[in-house]
Amino acid sequence: MRPAALREVASALGAGLHGADEDAEVRGAVTDSRQAREGGLFFALRGRTDGADFAGEALRLGAVATVATRPLDGPTLVVDDPLAALQDLARWSLRRPGVEAPAVVGITGSVGKTTTKDALSAVLRSAGVKVSATAGNLNNEIGLPLTVLAAAATSEVLVLEMGADHVGNIAELCSIASPRYGILTAIAPAHLESFGSLEALAATKGELAASLPPEGSLVSPLGVPDVAVAPEKDLARRIVFSAKGAGGADLWASGFAEDEDGLGFVAHLGDRSAAVRSPVFGTHLVEPLLAAMGGAVALGLDLEEAARGISRLKRTGMRGDVYRLRDDVLVYDDSYNAASPPSMAAVLRYAAETARRQERRLVVVLGGMFELGPSARAYHREIGALADDLGVDLLACVGDEARWYAETFSGKTLFYPDAAAASEVGGLLEPGDYLIVKGSRGVQLDTLTRQLKKSLALV
Secondary structure, three states: OOOEEHHHHHHHHOOEEEOOOOOOEEOOEEOOHHHOOOOOEEEOOEOOOEHHHHHHHHHHOOOOEEEEOOOOOOOEEEOOOHHHHHHHHHHHHOOOOOOOOOEEEEEEOOOOHHHHHHHHHHHHHHOOOOEEEOOOOOOOOOHHHHHHHHOOOOOOEEEEEOOOOOOOHHHHHHHHOOOOEEEEOOOOOOOHHHHOOHHHHHHHHHHHHHHOOOOOEEEEEOOOOHHHOOOOOOOOEEEEEEOOOOOOOOEEEEEEEEEOOEEEEEEEEOOEEEEEEEOOOOHHHHHHHHHHHHHHHHOOOOHHHHHHHHOOOOOOOOOOEEEEEHHHEEEEEEOOOOOOHHHHHHHHHHHHHHHHHHOOOEEEEEEOOOOOHHHHHHHHHHHHHHHHHOOOOEEEEEOOHHHHHHHHOOOEEEEEOOOOHHHHHHHHOOOOOEEEEEOOHHHOOHHHHHHHHHHOOOO
């Protein structure tokens, strides 16, 4: 956020100023009092606790004022709704008169958002573009405005993840930070308890395409429902990508290869091609990498620049990390990534191929997949059947939903009520095993992987 006087911010929010220095400089915002810094605004949101109770701590750490529904001890901006005020401040910061705003890229999809965001950011930075991007998974109605307000004043491009668990979420986020460039990563079953159907989910993700201006660009995968890409909308450019060959795509991949240094493939765009190398593991990551390359091309980079930038990708932790433990146990740690039927299937297929190629026993720890609605059991049974077909040697099911995997898996199966109990798996591993860990974030399988790193560390 570019610095602004507190009185200017108060005017933009329609807020009443109480006990505050109107000339104090505002730089950024937080909703967690422990993260307050010099010059920031503390937004006192109400949730399980009342943020107003922590205003004193925020002010001690340097916050210039608290945004709350009533005057508090210390400088206060009084508003009707602190969350709406947070969103309004982010909106105003990107439309502020006389201030050039960064170009906004919105990224949504059922899977692959974070990988795409990390890859696009790496490509743009490699090309010398000043970028700010979503940190972690701050991609909702609170996290997105915080990301906007945390952006460096020098940012030329703002790369924003946009998550959704209800119809209208993406449109709301686009109303805060209007994207000129949109990237749709995939449409797959996720949050179906909230959406009710895959069609409703696709329509919600399609709110991104519908929000783009006529001069905007959309990057999207081949074969998604029309409602996800707003085909009736005239846009300056559309780029369709596919990891399964040309077949109607503008940007596609061929020649997949993988070694201990990561993943390689050839990217094609029209009559051009470029070799891509990236320090990530799993051919299921080709599509999010292509999505990022498509975004870079839409922003004006050429295919070769995009390929060079992909080589500098550093993924957010516990999302496809590969590392070794004692006794040459190889781990594919996807414990913090989203878990959906397609992502589960992709990781299992990749793992089975790798274990076969390296002649390793395949041990798979799976947590349940959450928010799949009435078909949840059927989706888990499908993944269990796939694990059976792929020859998984040992399947550990963590959590209540994960028991459904075993209904269609005929091999050796273990059951654990939670991730802490599943740490027993460490004692069952054999030298040279290939261990896969994946499940919905709510299962907290990162607890297991941290314990394994501690107890089976290389010596």
